[in-house]
Amino acid sequence: MAHELTSPSLSDSARSCERPSRPGWWRDAVIYQVYVRSFADSDGDGIGDLRGARERLPHIAGLGADAVWLTPFYASPQADGGYDVADYRAVDPVFGDLADADDLVRAAHGLGLKVIVDIVPNHTSDRHPWFLQALAGIGRDRYVFRPGRGPGGAEPPNDWESVFGGPAWTRVADGSWYLHLFAPQQPDLDWTNAEVRAEFDSVLRFWLDLGVDGFRIDVAHGMVKAEGLPDIGHGQQAKLIGTQRLPFFDQDGVHEIHRGWRRLLESYGPDRIGVAEAWAPTPERLALYVRPDELHQAFNFQFLNCPWDATALRAVVDDSLRATASVGAPTTWVLSNHDVVRHSTRYGSPARARAGALLMLALPGSAYVYQGEELGLPEVVDLPDEARQDPAFLRGDGQDGLRDGCRVPLPWTQDGPSYGFGPGGSWLPQPPQWQALSVEAQSADPSSTLELYRRALGVRRDHPALGAGEAVEWLDGLPEGVLAFRRRPEGLGGEGDGGEGGAVLVTLNTTDREVELPLSGAPLLSSAPPAPVLPSPAAEFTDRAAQGHNVRVPADSCVWWAI
Incomplete structure (x- = not known):
């Protein structure tokens, strides 16, 4: 059923305010994820909404992000946080209406932000x-x-x-x-049916016509099931996802669907993108989703799931870059999202979370930032059972059932009934400690995680050696638990001049003790206060830039150096 916009469509005058797109903007974009129901509440019902998100867009733009990704806001019974869609062309009243969606897209474009929305093609709501x-x-x-x-x-x-x-x-x-591969309220569609394919082409066009810049495709590895629906012969199948091909996930037939969507996106111009939420057992399988005629990006869950271990991190970075380079696509990096334990808790300390963020933002490709990670928010692990709404928690033996802990509404201010989230309370209780982690409390505090993210995104945007490009140059011979790599501007063959046009050296110390390295460089940015650079006798080291200096890298920290 068609739905008319309740406000005027994007006018020529509105479009004239938009910042021109960089060709291939997504290849090194920082994309900020908004979990709509937990971002900002405008009407006091305790649930975030589109108007609240629109009012807080300056925070995202001020952070230095290039785009915003919105989780589903479509008409839904909310059996799974909106991922059970009853009408793909309507906004659920709890989030607003189509006029609010239209206004948000306009406002984002006016701030220079692209807008990516979720699309849920594997299943509908049982109320559809x-x-x-x-x-x-x-x-x-x-x-x-x-x-x-x-x-x-x-x-x-x-x-x-x-x-x-x-x-x-x-x-x-x-x-x-x-x-229903998910909740019983989420029946799987049969993508061998031509009517299903035509309907989703129409849905994509509806939102592209409204002005969105792309889609994050939920369960992009699903939709196609193995012929005959064979038994798996193994229990606890949720634990197998991402470790092997299953008859209901990562079947080759999904790629035909994505090729059709790529053609549809390109009919709107070169700057509309598709992002695959795809679980695949290897980086090589994941790279199939971003071949030149398929989608533009795919989430890198191997990086997200990597432990705080230098050897493992280097291997994941190498494997990821090698796989995407084989198909000419950018790599993506992500540490947290609305489905996993926040990395501040997962890594074991805020210091490691800050270091992980600088590592991620120094790597070539596109980075995703989940709302609240820029505040250093930890996982909320003590929510009362009666407050939880995650269907995995209610059903029991599938996923860990603890996704509510990363979805607690954001603290914006130090005061108020919900720390500025909205004029009322919040749909999940916020810990009192979050007062000190609010945007208001952290702004202008040079030691805060928020200011670290702001500086990091600013340096990344302005420095030619960061963001763009495809390669890292690892330095060998370092102490166990320590990584170091160089990033060079494209076309720069030497060591650089130590200024903004030169190369960047990135050091990561995953150990619990300070290390001294025979390297030279001027600190650009550090996740922890770096110790002084020490003059030293010429040391035997394989790298020419190392001669004559030592640098100290604090425990559980990442430092960017100009070289």
Whole structure:
């Protein structure tokens, strides 16, 4: 069903205020993720909304991001935080209306921010008109319905398990079963059906016509299931995701869908992009999603899942860069999102989280920043059970069921009923310690995590050796637990002049003790106060730039040096 905009479409005068796109802007963009229900609440109902997000866009622009990615705000019963969509062309009233979406896109463009929205093509809500029709026996081939096994068809069609725990099948009144790889309220679509493909082409065009700059494709590795829906023969299947190909994930047929979407995006010009949320067992499999005729980016979950270990981090960086270079695509880097434990907690300390952020932002490619990581927010691990809404928590044995802890609404101010999140309370309780972590408390404090992110994104934007490019030059012979690499501006063959046009040396110390390295450089930025650069006798070292100086790198820190 078509929906008309309730405010004027983007006018020529509005578009004239937009900052011109850089060709290939996404290749080194910093993209800020907004989990809409937890970002900012404008109406006091305790749930974030589009108007609240629009009012807080200057924070994202001031941080130095290039784009904002919004989680689903479509009409939904909210069985899974909006990832159960009942109408892909309407805004859920809890988040606002289409006029609010239109206003947000205009405001973002006026601030020089691109806008990426989520699209959820693997499944719909069980309240979607199509599924209601399917239950009545109409258009059932839009979904994956199968007869059961065993006497009277009383057993599920195969042994597939939901990512959220329990069987991936639910039986309906006539005795048949439907597939839901996530919650029972999220029935899987059948992408062999031409009507499904045509409908999503129409949905993408609807939002592109409104002015969005791209889509983050939820479960981009799903949609296509192996022929015959074979058994897996293994329990606890959620733990296998990303470690091996499964008959319901990372099937080769998904690439035909993405090639069609790439053609659709390019019909709107060169600057509209598709981003795959794709779990694949190897960087090489992940690179298939970003071949030149497919999507523009794919999330790098290998990097996100890497432990705080220098050897493992170097291996993931090398493997990621090698795989994406083989198809001419940029690599993406991400430390946190709305589905995982915040990296401040996962890494074990705020110091490591700050160091990890500088490592991520120094690597070539595009970086994703999840709302609140710029404040150093930890995971909230003590939410009362009655407050939790994650379906994985409610179902039990699939994912860890603790995603609510990274979705607690943001603190903006030091005072107020929800620390500035909104005029009322917040849908999940905020810890009292967050008062000191609010945007207001951290702004203008040179030692704060917020100011570290602001400086890092500013240096990354302005320095020609950071962001763009494809390579890192590792330095060898360093102490265990320490990494160092150079980034050079494209075309620079020497060591640089130590200024803004020169190269950058990045040192990462993952140990719990300060290390002294025979390197030279002037500190550009440090995740911890760096110790002085010490003059020293010429040391035996494999790198010419190292002669004549030692630098000290604090424990659990990352430092950028101009060389």
